[in-house]
Amino acid sequence: MAGSSPAIKPERIFSTGNSTFKTIKAVYADSDEAVAAGKGAGVNLVRRQSDGVLYIEKLVPVSTPIQQARAIAEIDALTQLTLAGAPSYINRMLECFLEPGAAFGSIILEYCEAGTVYNLIQRKTLERQQPKEALIWHTLAGLSKALHFCHTGIDVDRFDLPPPQDWNTLCHLDLKPVNVFFTRDGGKNGIPRLVLGDFGCATTWQDIQDGTAKRTLQLRGTPGWFPPECHASSEGGWDGDYGIPTDIWQMGAVAQAICRLIMVPDMSFVMAERACGRQYSRELNEIVTICMNPDPLKRPSAAKVAGEVKRQMEARGLVF
Template sequence: MFGPPFGGMGGFGGPGMIDFDEVGVPRMRRRRQAANGFPQTLMEVREPDLGMPGMGMPGVHPYPMGQGPFGLPPILGASPQGMQFPFGIPPRYQMPQAGSPGIGQVFDPSRAERKQAGRGEQAPGRRHQIPGQPRAKYEKIKSLIPGGMSESISLIRSKDDGRLYIEKQVRTDGIYRKRTEAEVQTLKAVRGHPNLNKLVEYEVKANGICSIILEYCDGGALDARIAEIESHGHHFSEAGVWHVLLSVAKALPFMHTGVKDVERDQPDPDWDTIAHLDLKPQNIFLSSDRMENGQRRIVLADFGCAVTFSDIQNGGERERGQPCGTPGWYPPEGIAKKGYGTKTDIWMLGGTIQAICLLIKAPHRPALASPKPCGNRYSSALQSMVRDLTDDRLDKRPSARKVAGAAAHGLGVNLKK
């Protein structure tokens, strides 16, 4: 699936090569943090457990029902047996199994109860705290440029311990309600994975604004790092590229199948799979925290376009037309409005790796099927990986778990060089 044995060029350092630690984080933070140094819109959706092995998605999108980036009308009254979510997945992952619990109403943070999401009542003016997180008062440090459908984004400091966080304020009225509910619930569902953005707490205020407190990633967004490296005439080392690939590939199995540890865990049969659907460098953040292997922690954020399988089942999302995302990052099936799902995330991950290697803002589609989609600097193993991730045939794209295993090997090989 992944082509030739791993190996090839790279390692950290070397003439003309810059890794995350060598770019000058303080300078990068000053220049870009105000524009993009926040975990943007993170969303989540809650759904009753389906009792099925793991294909699913949340109900979150910036468009009114019946509209989307391609204007595709929703498929109303479609039975679960008629849904394809996403193409290329074995049938047992596409449809509910016999005896699966029924789907409830469109979720609401006030009554949301989902596996791994915990319980919690929420009403206007009441703060909902995540277990283990102390109540805190915050002071605003500065405003950041909002993204997605956020009303405002701010860098804030806890008055209790001085820690920095991100506050995102989003509306809960009209067409915004569904996205906000979905965002909060997805954040709760993915809580606890080191490579997924962390929800601290949230509160729906009396004025209808939902305040979401998120972890602050002090290294800024990956797209800012790409721009910085390109401006200096450098490029990422191969080890650095494999590290990004591994980090995101570890996050996706948790979203897709509930697998937190790709080396030991098995897919959770009750997991309501979440597809991110907007995976790109702008939604990947760097933290100064270090992982066990000594590498910088990388965090996937912004779940604003995420969708769950159960949300498609209950009619909250259409089954074929991707509800939202970044058009330049849509995979072929998304452009053709043939379907979307976890394989969408895989394609976008491949496009992200190509963007890192070529220092570009969006995938260069003509090159993706070429022998060297990442240019001439990188190994055949990495080139083969990107081709597999972005294969036009969904059934040929590897699962996130397989990608994580291959990326761990690729990183290990390059760290030894």
């Protein structure tokens, strides 16, 4: 987002009306610490004074109408997910607030302490160590579950719950290594729990259809992380079609980035039907390749990806 980050004062203590927090320090999405928030205007690690629990405070600029609209869209998305009982693989918002006259609003979020996919790629590259295939399946499981919930409001792991009646489909639109987090609480297969974070580009399908998203996504998105049908507009924002297929492509791209230890996805490997590389199974290459299909109409739904990932993980003795 546009705008400079406000200075972080030592011992800053603030109240949201519900809780009182103390700022510990500023943190960054590309550091060794996960923030599960994205860069925004600033991200702080804070401690709730009542119980000592750590959270993330994401500062979002609200000085202009466009900034206000984008902040509202992000908060609305997080509120919708929270009220619907967002599963553990989606970053959870505790609360949000805006001090009168302030140039920045605050979103208080779950803190993920075990790093990001970005950190993982950096570490494996330095160690010259190829990530194990179980990690990739684990990543696809978490992301497909998270996206299925965003798209439909249905928790793949909770068959006892009825589907929501009037779900407002949410598209994340910004899956990439710095926005996929890990936390040691609730991991599986010896791997920390995966958490999809930073809903700063999130929008509803309705807003995409009526053009609202186009106006609020100015200067958003990351070069290299647009699927083939999308590209950065010369005027800022996105050109081309985007929506649910964008999320599916980016999910596959995150998996490819881990496999090939790259920071930007490479479609040449997809076209060769070896999205992940020869070190990985045919089944993994196939599912990532189809997620990154250049034709958005040929990409599977998150539900289909989750179903296939579940089948492959169970065949390998992994917990889905």
